């Protein structure tokens with residue numbers, strides 16, 4: 001398996017205020033899959049995503065990517081690994097306001113020795129004609145496309161998305177989900193996507209439902225549909 005998670009545990013706080021947020025998570029995801037993580041607020045989704053992304057570390061258990069355990073990496077190796085192999089997309093786009101769209105995407109390219117062709121990517125993102133505009137001249141959906149471009153330009157093995165459509169309306173959300181599906185097809189990145197929206201599970205290869213820090217259900221979706229066909 002490409003991504004292996006074994007008996008992952010994480011708590012926050014100390015003594016009486018200690019909260020066990022992940023209580024032993026086991027999960028395997030194949031290369032190129034879309035994995036959707038669902039669960040109620042506070043169930044541990046973002047914590048799990050942050051540990052997979054090397055932003056946070058577990059108390060015990062491990063995450064292994066392509067056979068390499070992240071806990072065994074030195075801080076220097078982990079930083080390099082994050083830069084080269086992981087792309088992050090958040091609910092808030094976090095674009096640099098005084099850089100234009102192309103320059104915002106170039107920020108991601110500088111982190112890679114082997115970035116994708118930016119003009120080609122701008123076409124895929126539907127942003128080519130907007131490339132000289134500043135972020136505040138674009139809609140929320142176009143800004144999110146830009147942040148996906150920034151994450152994608154280094155052609156990461158894993159694209160980690162935390163509520164990527166959380167700030168968007170229905171039709172823009174569907175556009176962004178279609179883009180995530182399209183880039184997964186085109187570039188073959190593994191996608192791990194956290195969402196509150198149950199309908200999104202229909203476009204996943206693997207669906208994982210968390211509750212109270214544990215996996216309540218994990219299954220392969222044999223009847224995957226495209227993002228255009230989603231409805232909620």
Ligand SMILES: Nc1ncnc2c1ncn2[C@@H]1O[C@H](COP(=O)(O)OP(=O)(O)OP(=O)(O)O)[C@@H](O)[C@H]1O
Nearest residue numbers: 012013021039040041042043044045046047048196
């Ligand atoms: N840095 C932190 N310090 C203390 N507690 C934290 C920290 N990060 C998360 N928590 C707690 O861990 C629990 C799980 O949080 P997490 O953000 O992983 O859940 P979630 O399922 O992603 O929720 P949501 O859907 O609301 O984003 C919550 O109770 C949260 O308050």
